[in-house]
Amino acid sequence: xxxxxxxxxxxxxxxxxxxxxQKEMMAKHYNRLTDAKENGEKVASTFxxxxxxxxxxxxxxxxxxxxxxxxxxxxxxxxxxxxxxAERAGHSxxxxxxxxxxxxxxxxxxxxxxxxxxxxxxxxxxSYTGCxxxxxxxxxxxxxxxxxxxFLQTPYMADGKVTPNxxxxxxxxxxxxxxxxxxxxxxxxxxxxxxxEYLAKSAKAEDDLVHILQSGKNKPSPIDAYFGGIYYIGxxxxxxxxxxxxxxxxxxxxxEVDQRVLQGLGPVTxxxxxxxxxxxxxxEGPPNYTNxxxxxxxxxxxxxxxxxxxxxxxxxxxxxxxxxDPDRPLETxxxxxLGVYTNRNLPMxxxxxxxxxxxxxxxxxxxxxxxxxxxxxxxxxxxxxxVEKRTGKPAAFIETDLVDPRYFSAANVKNRLESYFQxxxxxxxxxxxxA
Amino acid sequence: MKTFTGIxxxxxxxxxxxxxxxxxxxxxxxxxSRSNYDTACRVAQQEAAVDAxxxxxxxxxxxxxxxxxxxxxxxxGLERAFRLEQFLEQLDDLEETCIRQVRGDRFEKNATxxxxxxxxVFIRLRGEAPAMFAPGASRKSDFFRDIAGxxxxxxxEEVARIADLPYDLLLNVYDKxxxxxxxxxxxxELSDKFHRALKRVTEQGIGLAGEMEKxxxxxxxxxxxxxxxxxxxxxxxxxxxxxxxxxxEILCHGLGAHMMYPLTRTxxxxxxxxxxxxxxxxxxxxxxxxxxxxxxxxxxxxxxxxADEMNMGLHELGPLAMKSEKPARINSTCTVFAGAELRDRxxxxxxxxxxxxxLHRAIILRAISIISRxxxxxxxxxFTGGVAKNEAAVRELKMLVFENYGEVVINxxxxxxxxxxxxxxxxxxxxxxxxxxxxEA
Numbered sequence: 001x002x003x004x005x006x007x008x009x010x011x012x013x014x015x016x017x018x019x020x021x022q023k024e025m026m027a028k029h030y031n032r033l034t035d036a037k038e039n040g041e042k043v044a045s046t047f048x049x050x051x052x053x054x055x056x057x058x059x060x061x062x063x064x065x066x067x068x069x070x071x072x073x074x075x076x077x078x079x080x081x082x083x084x085x086a087e088r089a090g091h092s093x094x095x096x097x098x099x100x101x102x103x104x105x106x107x108x109x110x111x112x113x114x115x116x117x118x119x120x121x122x123x124x125x126x127s128y129t130g131c132x133x134x135x136x137x138x139x140x141x142x143x144x145x146x147x148x149x150x151f152l153q154t155p156y157m158a159d160g161k162v163t164p165n166x167x168x169x170x171x172x173x174x175x176x177x178x179x180x181x182x183x184x185x186x187x188x189x190x191x192x193x194x195x196x197e198y199l200a201k202s203a204k205a206e207d208d209l210v211h212i213l214q215s216g217k218n219k220p221s222p223i224d225a226y227f228g229g230i231y232y233i234g235x236x237x238x239x240x241x242x243x244x245x246x247x248x249x250x251x252x253x254x255x256e257v258d259q260r261v262l263q264g265l266g267p268v269t270x271x272x273x274x275x276x277x278x279x280x281x282x283x284e285g286p287p288n289y290t291n292x293x294x295x296x297x298x299x300x301x302x303x304x305x306x307x308x309x310x311x312x313x314x315x316x317x318x319x320x321x322x323x324x325d326p327d328r329p330l331e332t333x334x335x336x337x338l339g340v341y342t343n344r345n346l347p348m349x350x351x352x353x354x355x356x357x358x359x360x361x362x363x364x365x366x367x368x369x370x371x372x373x374x375x376x377x378x379x380x381x382x383x384x385x386x387v388e389k390r391t392g393k394p395a396a397f398i399e400t401d402l403v404d405p406r407y408f409s410a411a412n413v414k415n416r417l418e419s420y421f422q423x424x425x426x427x428x429x430x431x432x433x434x435a
Numbered sequence: 436m437k438t439f440t441g442i443x444x445x446x447x448x449x450x451x452x453x454x455x456x457x458x459x460x461x462x463x464x465x466x467x468s469r470s471n472y473d474t475a476c477r478v479a480q481q482e483a484a485v486d487a488x489x490x491x492x493x494x495x496x497x498x499x500x501x502x503x504x505x506x507x508x509x510x511x512g513l514e515r516a517f518r519l520e521q522f523l524e525q526l527d528d529l530e531e532t533c534i535r536q537v538r539g540d541r542f543e544k545n546a547t548x549x550x551x552x553x554x555x556v557f558i559r560l561r562g563e564a565p566a567m568f569a570p571g572a573s574r575k576s577d578f579f580r581d582i583a584g585x586x587x588x589x590x591x592e593e594v595a596r597i598a599d600l601p602y603d604l605l606l607n608v609y610d611k612x613x614x615x616x617x618x619x620x621x622x623x624e625l626s627d628k629f630h631r632a633l634k635r636v637t638e639q640g641i642g643l644a645g646e647m648e649k650x651x652x653x654x655x656x657x658x659x660x661x662x663x664x665x666x667x668x669x670x671x672x673x674x675x676x677x678x679x680x681x682x683x684e685i686l687c688h689g690l691g692a693h694m695m696y697p698l699t700r701t702x703x704x705x706x707x708x709x710x711x712x713x714x715x716x717x718x719x720x721x722x723x724x725x726x727x728x729x730x731x732x733x734x735x736x737x738x739x740x741x742a743d744e745m746n747m748g749l750h751e752l753g754p755l756a757m758k759s760e761k762p763a764r765i766n767s768t769c770t771v772f773a774g775a776e777l778r779d780r781x782x783x784x785x786x787x788x789x790x791x792x793x794l795h796r797a798i799i800l801r802a803i804s805i806i807s808r809x810x811x812x813x814x815x816x817x818f819t820g821g822v823a824k825n826e827a828a829v830r831e832l833k834m835l836v837f838e839n840y841g842e843v844v845i846n847x848x849x850x851x852x853x854x855x856x857x858x859x860x861x862x863x864x865x866x867x868x869x870x871x872x873x874x875e876a
Binding site: 388411412 | 682684685720726810
């Protein structure tokens with residue numbers, strides 16, 4: 001018997017109520033997904049950045065996210081074998097490990113985290129192109145599944161702004177290509193009012209999400225905005241945006257977080273509530289999933305809380321004001337895709353990180369550079385230098401991978417993290433040091 | 436006297452530095468890390484304490500710089516006598532331990548005989564010991580196991596034959612005892628051993644021993660109080676100290692380099708399995724750093740593999756590489772592929788010195804890449820770690836630093852292997868005074 005999502009969690013892990021609720025939602029979604037064919041539901045595979053969940057729901061399609069599947073495989077210690085499988089099939093060591101984990105999982109029967117086979121997609125919806133690997137990934141999937149493939153091109157925000165042309169270009173693609181193809185695949189007629197209804201729900205949950213993420217400004221921060229943040233973004237970056245479930249979840253989470261603020265509590269870690277907040281960090285880059293808990297522990301056992309992170313913005317930069325707008329349904333979808341963190345140019349990313357350090361009163365910036373993700377890593381050293389220069393706060397660089405366990409060296413990461421924390425401490429106590 | 440200890444627990448060697456209140460180094464000690472960090476730590480510490488005594492003697496004689504030949508002669512004699520005393524003490528320990536092992540069925544019939552034979556073996560070992568520590572005598576190792584082990588086996592065989600006992604009984608008790616003895620540092624007081632050594636030297640009438648005795652005794656009476664200790668290095672998490680006594684090796688290397696060369700702004704440390712590029716400010720505080728990821732390509736261990744592959748000593752690689760006139764172009768610093776790369780090149784008819792020169796260059800190229808990611812080279816530049824002793828690596832480094840950063844002062848201290856321990860000792864000194872740079876005292 002294969003382990004279910006819930007069973008895969010060690011029994012001694014402490015979680016707050018919202019995390020348990022989140023787990024249940026995710027489990028429910030995986031069950032819907034693996035039962036889709038049985039229930040006569042059709043499936044759309046798509047990506048987290050630029051995820052058009054509201055539109056997908058308009059066609060009664062179930063949202064399947066290969067990235068999230070890879071993350072699940074990483075957390076459940078299966079990605080290593082999947083990656084080797086993909087490498088045996090001819091994919092190079094340098095290829096994105098999400099891709100290889102996904103391809104390896106398919107080769108080994110495509111079993112999802114609930115122990116059941118994931119369905120073949122009825123349509124591939126590539127709605128974000130800021131990561132070029134996505135294109136190649138979907139080319140491979142198209143080859144495998146021979147299903148209709150939609151390619152919504154999102155212009156990169158190279159000049160640091162969204163122009164009306166960009167939006168029009170995307171709306172045109174939505175009208176002329178995306179929507180007609182989805183109608184054809186699903187057999188459901190597009191209803192723009194249905195879309196408006198979902199978008200209104202999205203905006204409601206987004207308000208609460210922003211409130212939650214910005215609670216990191218409190219001292220101590222009631223949340224960890226990187227490791228804890230992964231839980232918080234799950235529903236809204238995935239299949240729940242635009243649903244009542246998401247509204248409920250974010251309201252519930254918001255109340256929980258507010259309660260922690262009132263009580264002056266820090267985040268809940270797998271080993272229980274965090275004792276003392278000694279370091280407040282801003283983190284850039286995705287986390288490592290193969291050693292997620294071990295990685296997190298290296299932070300909380302040193303008293304380090306992540307108060308803000310860029311990774312929790314890959315599925316939307318809501319804290320910079322964006323909300324899905326039911327009054328401009330197609331335009332808002334375009335603007336959403338354009339605005340995600342990884343579609344922003346390097347100066348914009350630098351501005352965001354500097355803002356976070358200042359507004360969240362952080363001690364410095366930590367970059368987790370992902371060995372197999374050029375989309376994130378390119379320019380990260382330059383980002384680091386510039387943020388250091390502008391904020392005067394120390395920065396550090398660690399190297400891991402998304403879901404390839406071979407690239408996680410615990411001793412090495414710990415060494416760098418401890419050095420960094422001590423460096424922060426040393427800086428804090430002033431430079432009257434070595435006189 | 437208050438003293439402050441820094442211990443750098445490396446993957447290959449463990450180093451200790453003992454410092455006084457005036458920030459001056461009293462003593463340095465080094466030992467193999469073995470697989471027993473705990474012992475390595477205590478041995479290195481004790482070695483540093485021994486070294487510290489000699490510093491105190493020199494101070495007492497007003498000959499700090501070691502240039503007074505008479506004083507140095509005398510101290511060399513004293514050190515030999517001290518090592519002899521230490522050796523004898525460990526022999527006593529080994530004897531006691533061996534005798535304790537004479538029990539159980541196996542020894543039922545022979546217990547008395549074996550004990551008597553052991554007594555004879557150790558009488559002989561003690562008898563031949565002074566010659567091993569005579570002036571000019573060479574020992575192939577300073578580790579007790581190496582010195583005592585080979586002699587024990589020879590002597591025991593002879594004694595067993597004479598006493599008509601099975602040799603393997605004597606061998607058996609030795610095997611059971613040596614690891615235990617080796618893994619506990621000599622238990623006697625250092626000062627007792629120094630007094631005995633002094634007596635020995637005086638009796639032999641080496642140099643000025645008679646007149647110097649008083650001064651030496653005075654220096655010996657100075658109590659070295661272990662005020663505060665800081666551990667660092669690869670094995671620091673296994674150190675038997677609490678967290679307040681542990682510092683990151685990056686901070687320790689940064690501070691240690693600053694102490695040796697206060698104008699240092701960039702530090703490169705190439706150790707056994709780490710290469711670190713560190714930027715420090717004018718107080719020795721780390722501003723930024725980069726190090727190799729889990730792949731130890733181009734670190735000291737790489738040269739170790741190459742040396743093994745070529746059947747050479749590690750220290751012979753540099754001199755051979757220096758003979759090259761046409762370094763080979765090698766791009767890979769992968770430790771795993773090092774042997775294959777080497778054999779390929781030899782098969783193609785390339786000269787050993789040219790290949791070696793190319794390998795050294797490849798290591799330094801990788802180090803330069805790590806430095807550049809940490810922020811480049813800023814005057815002055817200090818190179819530390821085991822690889823800093825390798826002249827071919829140093830030559831390549833100087834060349835590449837000049838090509839990339841122009842004229843820069845490059846510092847390499849002969850004692851650079853102690854840089855991390857030195858930084859640790861200074862952190863210990865500061866912590867003891869409640870100064871909180873990176874510290875919770």
